[in-house]
Each structure stands twice: as structure tokens, then as C-alpha cells.
Amino acid sequence: MISPTAPKVLVLGGKTGLLGQSLCASLTKAGWQTVSVGRDDLDLFDQDRVAAFLDDHEPDIICNTVAYTQVDQAEDEPEEAARLNHRLPAALGRLAKQRNIRLVHYSTDFVFDGKAATPYCSESPTSPQSVYGKTKLAGEKALQDLGLDRLTIIRTAWLFGPGRTNFVAKILALAAQRASLNVVHDQTGSPTYTPDLADYSVELLKAEGTGIFHLVNCGCATWCELAGAAVQAKGLQCDVFPIPSDQYPQKAKRPAYSVLDTCAFTTLTGIKPRPWLQALREYVFQHLT
Template identity: 35%
Template sequence: MNIVIIGKSGQLAFELSRELDNSAHQVTFLGRDNIDVTSSDSIYATLAPLSVDVLINASAYTAVDKAEEDTEACDAINSLAVANLAKYCKANGAFMVHVSTDYVFNGHKGSPYLTGDPIEPQGAYGKSKAAGEKALLEILPEASCLIRTAWVYSSHGNNFVKTMLRLMAEKPQLTVIDDQIGTPTWAKGLAKACVSAAENKTAGVYHWTDEGVASWYDFALAIQELGVEKGLLDKSIPVLPIPSSQYPTPAKRPHYSVLDKQTAREAFASCKPTHWRKQLADMLDELSA
């Protein structure tokens, strides 16, 4: 089939390119220099010659704190563009896979969020992603797969894991927030779920992260321990837990955003979610290689 991926510089696009590299599909990656997803005219002019069977939207505005001031650009990419792409898919009989975020929830539930739980985003980024979800599900309810994820990292691009490794090599000591709870997710596993959704045209709303639960502090400790073990760090430094109140940010983050993956385990049966610590170890092996 013809699979078109919107986005080519991000972590998910990087992993999608590796996942689809030896597939039998015709795969096209489109970045900002190829298509303006905020313009319907650009979308139609670019996609029409490609005879799209499935479109995977791997593009997003993800600068969570910057979004509090840059709301127009954030909304354009995370909401308007999703509506534009969904309208194109509806008009041309294409299936659409779209990735959203744990930030659509308020973080107060205290147990894993189900796909049908009410959404209540707390900041500009979460609100823009929620608006994108709403547009997709209104325009293309029968021919779309919405996958919410969280805490994504990979060996490509900038992310928490690589930032921690850099700071642990530079600083004598670090403080990391210990009262925000979620699940780290290697983009490689997320890419597999997206490809499964695309190949099988699995419609519906699903949650996909790695398995298990962690605070950012737990995650940082594991990064250091495995970083030393794999030769990415020369030594350990003290890493101290602090509450969110001691590290104020422009955007409010959900305190608890673990996502329930039961329906995804069934829908993407070939993907087999793996515990986040094993995934982290495998990604660090990539980095050390």
C-alpha cells in the first residue's frame, strides 16, 4: 500500500523510517519543506499525486512550555493541521493514523487512564492536542486510529534521556522531579504500533506506552545506572528527588498520567509492549554502539 508519513525530522518519524525500511509498502516522508499542513491547498496539491492509502501523522508541536505563549503556532500544527489532513483522507478514501498525548488528561485520576475517560487538558499544548483529537474523531470516525502516548524518547533528536546523560556527565549533582508519574516510551515501540494500525486499518482510540510506571526521578536513576553500566557515563553523581513545586514551569504538567493499554495489547497483538526499563537498556545499547 501507499503510506505517507507527515513529519520526517522527529523521533517517531525516525523510528517509522527504520520500521518500514524493508517493507513491501511504498513509503513517502513529507517534512515542512515538502508540505504545509496548515494549508488545505498545499495538502491537496502534495498528496493528490501520491494516491495515499494510509496517512500517518507523525508531526506535532511539542514544545510544551513555549506553547503557553506561542498558542497560534501550536494550535495550527496540533489542531488545524489534523482537521485538514482528516478532511483530505475523508475526501479521498484514505485511512489516517494520528498520535496524541497523555497531556489531554488532567492528571488527577490516580489510576491508569482508559481510552474513554473524560479529557481535561491543563495547558495550551494539551488543549491543542485535544482539539486535534476532536477534529479527527468528528471528521473521520470510521477510518482513523488515534494513539495516545507519553514520555517519548529515542536515540534520535532531543529528549529526556539524552539530556540526563549530558547533565550527568557535566554536573556534580542533579535534582529531578519525583511527583509526576507516567511511563517512559521508546519511539521504536510506538512506531511498531503505528505501522500495525496502518497495515490493518485498525480504527478507534488506543493508548500506547511501554509497560510499567515511573516518576521522572525513577527514570533518571535508571538512565544513570544503565548509562554507567554501558559505558556512556564515567561515574555516578548524586541525583536528588524534588517536588514539582520546587521546579516551576510555564506549563502545568499532569501529576499522574499512566495510560491503560489493555485494548491496544489486543488491537496491536503483534507489537507486544515491553517494560520501560528493558526498552531503555536497548536504546542505550544503540547509543553506545
């Protein structure tokens, strides 16, 4: 039951995005009024239309999950990546500031260079190595430069979950057809289940968290470990072999280590994100069987 006094949240990317869809579900579950905005509902690059849309709907909060997320393709399309990851959040930030709307924007572990040996916290120095990471960091900085009173930037990583294809779903589709798979073992990150990220985002909103937060499931894994755990959870007969990144060349440079520290979130909300393996099993059992 949604109360008419519940906060109204506009979720950009809520119709089709991997995170956007889970975020809409979590907000609705929390009893908040949710307006899901997809590509066909509004041209986000038409300032006048976006302004009119905001004035029409009068949201309390905008959550921006829209991004250029094709990490390798971004190396060939830096302008388009910048348009979505840098200029769009900046424009949204200006409109939100004029109307005193709270803005929640999502960013990435790819703002780091991956040379650390311990988890990155919100204040750790950034040094993106790819067009995707550089444009996402430019989006963060543009928003911070606007001086919004109520800005929340949530950096997350390695997303899997229902509603859109993702690494885990792709691995399981391949594993169902093959006797073995080779997966890189020299990149370590924070696998994150989108329904968990969405629930934690709602808790962060309730706690009125502002600034930069890292939000991921607890624990870390290599891509090979994540793939192996998914294959095991699904009970498939497929061997997962570790390979170094140079045996799986990709256009964009990835951080070798991008585990995110969620302490700031836990200190504010009292919530410790659950382990990624528990979340992975829930995903496989509930959504992939």
C-alpha cells in the first residue's frame, strides 16, 4: 500500500536497466511512490522536456541509473560515453539543484586504477584507466562541483541480477553448453546482487546519506571464482579454468583489484551487506532455475 505522503522517486533507467528495475522493485516494496522512466518515456537530452517532466511529476528524489555501460565499446565511442556518463548527470544535477530535488547517482569501481592491495574507501584517490572509468569520474566531479545540498553518489561494482543479461547469466548459458570454460583469475572485485544494492540504496535514502558511498555485497572474488561459484550453484557439469587476462584480451583496461569498502554505509545505516556468495545462490535459485 503506497501512502500519498510517501516520497516520490523518479528512477531513470527503471524500465530496462539491470539496476534500475531492481531499484523500482525495492522502492515500491518500501512503500515509496515510484515513477520508472525509460528511453521511450522521455528524451533525457532534451533539457526543456526534462524540466517540464520534473515540474509535472514533482519528485522528491531522482535516482539516475542511466549510463553508457559498454566498457570496451566506450574505447571506440568516447564522445557517446561522455554524453551519457558526464554531461547527462551534470545536466540532471543543474535541474535538480534549481528545484531542490534530492539526486542519487550511480558510479563505478572503474574510477580506481586497481593498484591497491586493500579495499578502496570513498576518499581513496581515483585514477581511472579506461574511457568508461574516466567519463564516470567526470560525471561524479561535475555533480560535486554543482554544490548540491542533497547529492548522493553510490559507487558499485560487478553487478548481477534479474531483468537484464549480466556476467553470471552469460557464464551459466555458456556452461550449459560446454564441458569447460576459461575465465580470468587476475582481476579481483566486489560481486554485487542488484536487488541487494537496491535495498541498501533505499536504506541509504532513509538515512539521508549525502556524499560518496561504496555499496557492494560483502567479500571479494576473481571473475574465475565468481564463474565457478555460479556453475556450482546451478549444479552444472562444467570445469572452470583460471587464465591470466592477457589470454583474454579486452579493449578497455580493467583494474586488477577494485574491491570496495562499504564502511561509510555501515556506519550510517548500521547495515552490513551480506556476502556475495549468499546473494549469488539466491539469484541462481530464484531467477535462473
